[in-house]
Amino acid sequence: GEDVEQSLFLSVREGDSSVINCTYTDSSSTYLYWYKQEPGAGLQLLTYIFSNMDMKQDQRLTVLLNKKDKHLSLRIADTQTGDSAIYFCAANYGGSQGNLIFGKGTKLSVKP
Amino acid sequence: DAGVIQSPRHEVTEMGQEVTLRCKPISGHDYLFWYRQTMMRGLELLIYFNNNVPIDDSGMPEDRFSAKMPNASFSTLKIQPSEPRDSAVYFCASSPPGLQPQHFGDGTRLSIL
Numbered sequence: 001g002e003d004v005e006q007s008l009f010l011s012v013r014e015g016d017s018s019v020i021n022c023t024y025t026d027s028s029s030t031y032l033y034w035y036k037q038e039p040g041a042g043l044q045l046l047t048y049i050f051s052n053m054d055m056k057q058d059q060r061l062t063v064l065l066n067k068k069d070k071h072l073s074l075r076i077a078d079t080q081t082g083d084s085a086i087y088f089c090a091a092n093y094g095g096s097q098g099n100l101i102f103g104k105g106t107k108l109s110v111k112p
Numbered sequence: 113d114a115g116v117i118q119s120p121r122h123e124v125t126e127m128g129q130e131v132t133l134r135c136k137p138i139s140g141h142d143y144l145f146w147y148r149q150t151m152m153r154g155l156e157l158l159i160y161f162n163n164n165v166p167i168d169d170s171g172m173p174e175d176r177f178s179a180k181m182p183n184a185s186f187s188t189l190k191i192q193p194s195e196p197r198d199s200a201v202y203f204c205a206s207s208p209p210g211l212q213p214q215h216f217g218d219g220t221r222l223s224i225l
Contacts, residue, residue, distance in 0.1 A: 030211060031211055031213075035216075040218075041218055041219075042116075042216035042217050042218045042219050043203070043216040044216070045213045045215065045216075048213055088155070092211065099157070100145075100157065100214060102154060102155040103154075104154045105154065
């Protein structure tokens, strides 16, 4: 079946850049999403990119999409301790609204 | 703006009991999704509705699970009878039409003893 994969852990120092990577298998995915989950909370939409784009920037966040390799990345500039959370990559499967496939999440730890 | 509202936030009950989880989607969103999150399996889509009609319930684990959406502003997920392996965080999400992002509630943390 279709799948989204991410590394499970990432540790960075405060002020450094963080790069979280994701690969997906469904070439018909039209939207790719990044969500953030803090302890005890729901998933908060951070940003998303349409499949015909290569890059999207939103303040400290930069999303890069390599559609040929089905690779998505999220770069957080000047990472802060408040960025510590689990980050989920998601892709809509088969181009449909409902079939959103999530990765297992990358736990970002930011050390002071 | 009010986000997706779920209740209760926490539920602890004994196995065999009926459990009802509730969700109020964002006004104007016509898609509603129920997910389950566990350490082992991550986030799984259980069922989703469009305009109050169930579209895909293939993720519902078994007949003990049922979901309804009687109107555009309310949905329930029911487990009867509950089992310890149902312990998880259950999320509700909603989205407007047109491949728009899903917005999640804060979830219900369910513990079945």
